Amino acid sequence: xxxxxxxxxxxxxxxxxxxxxxxxxxxxxxxxxxxxxxxxxxxxxxxxxxxxxxxxxxxxxxxxxxxxxxxxxxxxxxxxxxxxxxxxxxxxxxxxxxxxxxxxxxxxxxxx
Amino acid sequence: xxxxxxxxxxxxxxxxxxxxxxxxxxxxxxxxxxxxxxxxxxxxxxxxxxxxxxxxxxxxxxxxxxxxxxxxxxxxxxxxxxxxxxxxxxxxxxxxxxxxxxxxxxxxxxx
Numbered sequence: 161x162x163x164x165x166x167x168x169x170x171x172x173x174x175x176x177x178x179x180x181x182x183x184x185x186x187x188x189x190x191x192x193x194x195x196x197x198x199x200x201x202x203x204x205x206x207x208x209x210x211x212x213x214x215x216x217x218x219x220x221x222x223x224x225x226x227x228x229x230x231x232x233x234x235x236x237x238x239x240x241x242x243x244x245x246x247x248x249x250x251x252x253x254x255x256x257x258x259x260x261x262x263x264x265x266x267x268x269x270x271x272x
Numbered sequence: 273x274x275x276x277x278x279x280x281x282x283x284x285x286x287x288x289x290x291x292x293x294x295x296x297x298x299x300x301x302x303x304x305x306x307x308x309x310x311x312x313x314x315x316x317x318x319x320x321x322x323x324x325x326x327x328x329x330x331x332x333x334x335x336x337x338x339x340x341x342x343x344x345x346x347x348x349x350x351x352x353x354x355x356x357x358x359x360x361x362x363x364x365x366x367x368x369x370x371x372x373x374x375x376x377x378x379x380x381x382x383x
Binding site: 191193200201202203205208210216250257258259260261262263264265266268 | 303304306313314315316317318321360362364366367368369370371373374375376
């Protein structure tokens with residue numbers, strides 16, 4: 161079974177802080193994703209990575225960056241956290257495009 | 273028009289009844305279709321995948337796909353209170369990393 165692990169379930173950060181969200185998968189998947197989920201807006205793609213050091217912007221990349229230095233790890237970085245980045249953040253991975261996404265447990269981030 | 277549309281609900285059904293959840297999508301390049309269940313405060317978990325027209329059954333769950341009409345549905349037989357959750361429909365555009373999610377239908381199964 162695929163295991164996708166997000167390092168924190170809950171985070172509270174202050175406006176302006178630099179925030180790191182970590183995600184690790186154990187299935188040697190090439191493809192990893194970061195989504196955020198907000199009520200009424202559904203899941204929106206922030207960034208996608210298809211290989212080490214390779215990334216593509218999703219629908220809402222502004223205010224975020226990512227890092228993929230190792231195949232199993234995909235990090236989301238909020239350069240300067242703002243209150244409108246308060247959200248549920250979901251990491252996912254897949255081996256082959258078109259397969260179902262496997263999600264981590266999610267990180268509920270609150271920016272005050 | 274939203275790319276993947278679902279009725280937000282809540283859809284209330286009595287315990288033991290069949291719950292029918294529907295989803296329409298706009299992109300004819302959609303190739304893979306998924307239903308996820310999400311409990312409040314938790315992450316989505318995969319229930320069913322369907323890739324070709326017709327029905328696919330897995331236990332109490334049946335997914336139905338009609339590409340000509342661009343809809344996909346999920347039937348839950350013998351609904352249980354533990355099925356109360358939000359159900360997300362998702363589609364993947366063929367050959368891309370784009371997975372488009374609906375905003376979900378909230379299901380309430382009444383004991």
